[in-house]
Amino acid sequence: MSLDTTEETTKRDLALDVALQNNARAVERMLDKLLPKPEGPEHRLLNAMRYATFAGGKRLRPFLVTASADLFRVSKDRALRVAAALECLHTYSLVHDDLPCMDDSPLRRGQPSVHVAFDEATAVLAGDGLLTFAFEILADRTTHDDPAVRSELVSELAIAAGPRGMVGGQMIDLDSEGKELDIGAINRLQHMKTGALIIYAAEAGAILGHGSTDTRHALKGYAQNLGLAFQITDDILDAEGDPEKVGKELGKDAEAKKATFLTILGSERAKMQAKMLSEQAVEHLEIFGDSADSLRDVARFVVERRL
């Protein structure tokens, strides 16, 4: 309490940085343990799955899983298994999105995309393998003693990632290149393409910890706002960022004549909107008291584009 606000913020920023890095390493150790070793004649597939998974990244979604699981005192190992499953699913979506017939991105996280480092067929199969493996992890008894928890983890992830969630969002995104979209359509697209999985990440902890309906609503509300803030900041970055720092090709939205939050709102309003959403996200966390501080910090980090 002797610290002034700026000092306090700096301290918390540093602490979150450390927590994020520690969590990323813990998730990677879990992924290394879970993903099949590249042995046997299918080693090419297993190598490609590992190549895609260990290419780095901020591991935001896994952090949301473990931070929300902490609110319910879920054991670290269980939380990390769900975090790893979600990261497999997220990675599959990147591998398929990068394919020549989709976004045609040769780079991902500063490295050649899977279809460049291996080949297209291997990239399709590595994505399929990661998607399938995510459900294998969740449904395994080790993830939770209660089969109702395992079953709900699978069910919610399948809905979030499926045709009315992430995959549907990617279809709309591809279809809308060169088309005019209003803010409502972009909102819906974003909710499906990236929002649903971020909401799942935050809710997963409550599922693992048998959280009440109230806590689940709170986490959902938080993640909905956070996801939107994240997407708006991502759109800004695509237009204004430095490719060296971001580690992927930028300007893809403009090239594909994609309507984004940025093209509709303009840079200034988009930035204000992201900040407002981040503040709204934090408001949902009140019922958790101080224990949700790391989730609060994440909301701040996201719009400052440190995540």
Add this chain to the structure above:
Amino acid sequence: MSLDTTEETTKRDLALDVALQNNARAVERMLDKLLPKPEGPEHRLLNAMRYATFAGGKRLRPFLVTASADLFRVSKDRALRVAAALECLHTYSLVHDDLPCMDDSPLRRGQPSVHVAFDEATAVLAGDGLLTFAFEILADRTTHDDPAVRSELVSELAIAAGPRGMVGGQMIDLDSEGKELDIGAINRLQHMKTGALIIYAAEAGAILGHGSTDTRHALKGYAQNLGLAFQITDDILDAEGDPEKVGKELGKDAEAKKATFLTILGSERAKMQAKMLSEQAVEHLEIFGDSADSLRDVARFVVERRL
């Protein structure tokens, strides 16, 4: 008992034909009920998923699910849900296998493949959507009251379809074009690529019906032999069949210089082997008595290439 063997066989053949067709229609009605309607801006994806799913086919795997579920007096609706989930998963594998970067097949079941009727990006996403949706169906409460059953259905399917199952098998298959494989390697490849899912189909009924370990072993043994017999007959068909009747391009194995059961065993021995495997399959069914007759007939049908 007044019928001679030939007459009895003819009668059973007709009955199985009818049962197969009725079951195929029932599975299709269930799929129509479950698959999202092509509404909303993601309609292209949902149309492609339906196009792939309703392209026909013998629906062998769904039949195995419902026939094995009948052994345990599982309700028709539950069995049909699992059958529909498995057919979504099987269909996804066909859509991705047909892609230009994979087997490059313009035709499937006598119709243009999904990437021809729509485009490559839509085919990738439709496959992803069907794969994800299969798990959504299985984990939904409607599939079974017991969450342990739902969770096991998901877990076993993910293992059968994942990197150490179907997806791994497809990788080995692509990698082994032009390579010499011995009978052991082909056996392993077949077990992963097509066998694992056929075994799942037969076991699913026992999972739904809380079957004993003995009954599960029996169904697994049956399906292992059946799957192998099925694959050998498929290889023979690819080399010797009539494309008009089969509804897909044939001779792909020879074109890709793929080692198959046929290239190693030769036509005569391959046919004998398939017949022997079909007989071995039937032997596993003894513990079920007459109630497994339709599974017995399926084993006969498969090598007579009526399935």
